Amino acid sequence: MLVLTRKPGEAIHIGDGIVITVVEIDAKSCRIGIQAPPSVPVYRAEVYKRIQEENRRAATPAQPDLLAMAELFRKRED
């Protein structure tokens, strides 16, 4: 991993359209500004990981019995 030292207000360019700016730092955290094109989604790593894991859990090798599921759902409504 490339590690660079930056001061508040200084930035890093990645490729053509991504700019990472250090906005503010204190003893325990740092605020980072991110400019990126719309095609590049930017998320906190832990949020992304949660969705990624749930998507993997949700993927099914074949179509489940949607008729049975739909029936269960309708019963709930009664």
Place this chain on the structure above:
Amino acid sequence: MEQSPEALSYSTEDVISFPAGIPGFEGAREFVIFTRPEHEPFHWMRSVSESAAQFVLINPLQFRPDYDPVVPSSEIRDLDVRDPKELLLYTIVTVNDDMSKSTANLAGPLFVNIRTRVGKQLLVDDPRWSTSERILP
């Protein structure tokens, strides 16, 4: 239950592209959503290229009418929505072995623009909406 091949046939106009991919299945960018009246409120979405990327979907408003995730306006702008009617909302269902315990991922709604046929999974960073919300009480 396996579907007959005819039931899962589609034409190229049915393909919805997810340019940013689906987290966990980054290689799959094109999907088809199958909707059949007898399966409502569930839908079936599968990747045209990656056989592992197949999901059950539900419109979360079907079981959580109060669902109102805060979505950055820039994310919706990317979908180029001209009319709210163009925008479809789904969430991915995790089917439990005990079907009645199946859950939906309210932290990762899918938005699909049916006019442009472009979709996107958004990540909602809000403790009210979990990745595994029970569909049936």
